[in-house]
Amino acid sequence: MEELAINGGPRTRDAAKPWPSVGDSSGRMFGAEEIALLEQVIHSGCLFRYGGTMVDTFEAEMAAKYGVPHALAVTSGSAAVHVAVAALDLDVGDEVITTTVTDAGTVIGILQCNCVPVFADVDRRTMNLRPDGIEAAVSDRSRAIVAVHLFGQPAPMDEILAIAAHYNLYVIEDCAQAHGATLDGKLVGTIGDLGAFSMQQSKQMATGDGGMVIAEDDRLAARARMFHDKFFDRRGEYRGYERLGINYRMNELTGAVALAQLRKMDEILARRRASAGHLLDRLRTIEGIVPPWMHPRAEHAWWIFSFQIDEEILGCTVDEFTAAIQAEGLPFGTGYAGGIPICMYPFLAERRAYGTGHFPWEPPFGRDVHYLAEDYPDTYWAQANTLITNWNEGFTIDDAEDIARGLEKVAGYFRARK
Ligand SMILES: Cc1ncc(COP(=O)(O)O)c(C=O)c1O
Numbered sequence: 001m002e003e004l005a006i007n008g009g010p011r012t013r014d015a016a017k018p019w020p021s022v023g024d025s026s027g028r029m030f031g032a033e034e035i036a037l038l039e040q041v042i043h044s045g046c047l048f049r050y051g052g053t054m055v056d057t058f059e060a061e062m063a064a065k066y067g068v069p070h071a072l073a074v075t076s077g078s079a080a081v082h083v084a085v086a087a088l089d090l091d092v093g094d095e096v097i098t099t100t101v102t103d104a105g106t107v108i109g110i111l112q113c114n115c116v117p118v119f120a121d122v123d124r125r126t127m128n129l130r131p132d133g134i135e136a137a138v139s140d141r142s143r144a145i146v147a148v149h150l151f152g153q154p155a156p157m158d159e160i161l162a163i164a165a166h167y168n169l170y171v172i173e174d175c176a177q178a179h180g181a182t183l184d185g186k187l188v189g190t191i192g193d194l195g196a197f198s199m200q201q202s203k204q205m206a207t208g209d210g211g212m213v214i215a216e217d218d219r220l221a222a223r224a225r226m227f228h229d230k231f232f233d234r235r236g237e238y239r240g241y242e243r244l245g246i247n248y249r250m251n252e253l254t255g256a257v258a259l260a261q262l263r264k265m266d267e268i269l270a271r272r273r274a275s276a277g278h279l280l281d282r283l284r285t286i287e288g289i290v291p292p293w294m295h296p297r298a299e300h301a302w303w304i305f306s307f308q309i310d311e312e313i314l315g316c317t318v319d320e321f322t323a324a325i326q327a328e329g330l331p332f333g334t335g336y337a338g339g340i341p342i343c344m345y346p347f348l349a350e351r352r353a354y355g356t357g358h359f360p361w362e363p364p365f366g367r368d369v370h371y372l373a374e375d376y377p378d379t380y381w382a383q384a385n386t387l388i389t390n391w392n393e394g395f396t397i398d399d400a401e402d403i404a405r406g407l408e409k410v411a412g413y414f415r416a417r418k
Helices: 030-044 054-066 075-085 104-110 131-137 155-165 218-228 251-263 264-283 318-325 376-384 399-417
Strands: 070-074 095-099 116-120 141-148 169-176 196-200 211-215 304-309 387-390
Touching: 030 054, 054 070, 054 211, 054 251, 054 304, 070 075, 070 251, 075 169, 075 196, 075 211, 075 218, 095 104, 104 116, 104 141, 104 264, 116 131, 116 169, 131 155, 131 318, 141 155, 155 169, 211 218, 211 399, 218 387, 264 376, 304 318, 318 387, 318 399
Parallel strands: 095 116, 095 141, 141 169, 169 196
Antiparallel strands: 070 211, 196 211, 304 387
């Protein structure tokens, strides 16, 4: 058997051969199409979306691709969630249930609406929301659920919609990591009341920063559009400045890149699915590796590739295994978003949104909600036991094969050492 790199043997992946990265052109598809549209914007002399054509065209093509009547471009994924929550027009102290495993951008918009996030523990296999975790988080102040499709894998939307219907809750889908993922053939973002997307640098579609909200319902969509534009009325549907709004308007330069990226989405997804699919097939053949659990009726959009190990079969700990594969040059580690429930970060754990008080967590505005680590055991377990790496369209079948060979080598070593 070949000696492990961690014990002085040869590395599986040559250090001179870096993995494709979403941080540069090795893992991104920016090119002539983006440049051509950017040139058009510059020559037009109008960089503002109202008066320009790029953001309008992007919204129209996004709506058509998703088969919804309404798409709204915004400045980030955090802005998209904020706009989606604001569109619900909730009261101060109303509660919005969401997941412990996500980016802060899922939570910020809830608090910006002066609503209280309540966190549900997750499925150990996927770190997506779990129906019984959501049920346990429901109170008489619950008004909405923000379901995150973590790593590009759809959350269990059938169960989430059933719970929402039972308790009369809105459902926002946070699709920041899951552009193009489907459940029963339906694109995520079109299943709940509103879908929120991010186009930050690392996402399937990227504009550096950017976001998008989609909706079926005319009233929710109109409120989202007004809110993102200072609640200024450009269409004569409302009294102007009827409510508190904000400026999250996308500009034409970003719109140009977004439009070019949207037109490449099918190819971007096909590439991700080909390489990740190859790795998935290979992992299924390696004893002691637990491939990512796949929802049987879903299509993954592969923002992150994850897997777990069977410590009994391998006779080693996750930490030993991780150190060994990292020495082989494989790009995996544990601990998404810092490896702790998002609600254990100070602004949530200490309940500090503004100044020195605890608004909106305390009476008379909200219930006295606190976040305690012991309420999220499955989050801690899954964070400690799930190995992850960013995935992107630059990964080839050869790259996937290198990863599989490295895992085969390390898993084989530990099995034999047992
Ligand atoms: C699930 C989720 N929601 C929201 C966001 C926030 O997006 P942005 O960074 O574009 O504000 C992210 C960003 O990674 C995310 O992963």
